[in-house]
Amino acid sequence: MMRALDIAVAGCGPGGLAAALLLHRDGHRVTMFERFDAPRPIGSGLMLQPTGLAVLHRLGLRDAAVGCGARIDRLVGQAGMRTVLDVRYAALGSGAHFGVGIHRAALFGVLHEAVGAAGITVETSRTITASTERGGKRWLGFEGGAEAGPFDLVVDMLGSRTPLTADTGRDLAYGALWATLDWPEDGPFDVHALQQRYRAASVMAGVLPVGTVPGSGAAKAAFFWSLRADRLAGWRTAGLEAWKADAAALWPETAPLLAQIGDAGQLTFARYAHCTLARPAARGLIHLGDAWHSASPQLGQGANMALLDAWALALALRREGDPDAAIMRAVALRRRHVRLYQWLTALFTPVYQSDSRVLPFVRDRLVGPLSKLWPATRIQAAMVGGLVGNPLGPLELAA
Ligand SMILES: Cc1cc2nc3c(=O)[nH]c(=O)nc-3n(C[C@H](O)[C@H](O)[C@H](O)COP(=O)(O)OP(=O)(O)OC[C@H]3O[C@@H](n4cnc5c(N)ncnc54)[C@H](O)[C@@H]3O)c2cc1C
Numbered sequence: 001m002m003r004a005l006d007i008a009v010a011g012c013g014p015g016g017l018a019a020a021l022l023l024h025r026d027g028h029r030v031t032m033f034e035r036f037d038a039p040r041p042i043g044s045g046l047m048l049q050p051t052g053l054a055v056l057h058r059l060g061l062r063d064a065a066v067g068c069g070a071r072i073d074r075l076v077g078q079a080g081m082r083t084v085l086d087v088r089y090a091a092l093g094s095g096a097h098f099g100v101g102i103h104r105a106a107l108f109g110v111l112h113e114a115v116g117a118a119g120i121t122v123e124t125s126r127t128i129t130a131s132t133e134r135g136g137k138r139w140l141g142f143e144g145g146a147e148a149g150p151f152d153l154v155v156d157m158l159g160s161r162t163p164l165t166a167d168t169g170r171d172l173a174y175g176a177l178w179a180t181l182d183w184p185e186d187g188p189f190d191v192h193a194l195q196q197r198y199r200a201a202s203v204m205a206g207v208l209p210v211g212t213v214p215g216s217g218a219a220k221a222a223f224f225w226s227l228r229a230d231r232l233a234g235w236r237t238a239g240l241e242a243w244k245a246d247a248a249a250l251w252p253e254t255a256p257l258l259a260q261i262g263d264a265g266q267l268t269f270a271r272y273a274h275c276t277l278a279r280p281a282a283r284g285l286i287h288l289g290d291a292w293h294s295a296s297p298q299l300g301q302g303a304n305m306a307l308l309d310a311w312a313l314a315l316a317l318r319r320e321g322d323p324d325a326a327i328m329r330a331v332a333l334r335r336r337h338v339r340l341y342q343w344l345t346a347l348f349t350p351v352y353q354s355d356s357r358v359l360p361f362v363r364d365r366l367v368g369p370l371s372k373l374w375p376a377t378r379i380q381a382a383m384v385g386g387l388v389g390n391p392l393g394p395l396e397l398a399a
Pocket of ligand 1: 127160
């Protein structure tokens, strides 16, 4: 067991909050820094996978997350009359596997409450601009010129646009409009499924049950509609009614959701970036979560990977006597799975979000039908569950 370290965790996203909790519980002196005074969720919902749930379980927060989310047993996608995606967690061979649709604010609430209960200091309204190393210690620099430190270790969990590395990813052409709406209780959606509709690859609409949001007992749905970023201005100019007519034509069952949208301001546009740092660690500094590896949410892994990264760092610090040896070990524990999923996400994103005509043609007529046959069913479920490449074994976690 290593000595207690002074650790700065930069960023109060799911990864930062989990890292702070784990490191605090291991006896380190942890301070968190966040630019906002309150959470500002981008997008409305996300999916927790068996990987992320395994970390939440070890944090003692799995039941709380499952309790405010919605259990997801199946992902199903249709293009016209064809079912081209049908992934069931049950194909993993055990009823114990499922995903959880959860609102970002709810996941934040669960983790943030635990951070508060642990007495971890969170400095809000602190916009980080830099991290410097002096005399073997790390400092954080803030907007306005102030500094905090010295720290033995800075954990960068500032997300995909972290200012703590010069490497920037590439913005993807497509992003999506997201809204949180009331769950239509009288149907027609399955409360245990993520459902999607596609028009070629240029439009992907989805409905994800996300359970409840803090302060309300009513069940919610995250509704999303993919859009090329350079078409956002045109979408605004065309007006809400034109878009609603298009959405209703693609997916008539969304009528009870569309009826709740009376203002374009209810839809938030989230643009995606893709970046994987080749060197996610420097002396006394480690980049984890989206700061290390950001991607489109096509495979729904980002928050889960951030949770796995946090766990890997805590585990490595328990095993290594020196912080720099520990961060190298943490990177080694995660690198293979990170590379694999970054590659898989880059591979699959254009199949669902691009201007290609060939990819969706092949998807609908060849890959869709083949994917319903064993062992493709199991491989797909493992891929969606984040379990390809055995990420949990080296981390001593169990799904
Ligand atoms: C629309 C959308 C849908 C998604 N769906 C899924 C999904 O289904 N499943 C899934 O697993 N993932 C999903 N993701 C990805 C997931 O949200 C991210 O991978 C995850 O949030 C990364 O967590 P993180 O803690 O690394 O970073 P973030 O969640 O990005 O948190 C970073 C934190 O740092 C703070 N911060 C940033 N810059 C500064 C600064 N300069 N100074 C101080 N504070 C700063 C931010 O305010 C934020 O609180 C989705 C993402 C989007 C955009």
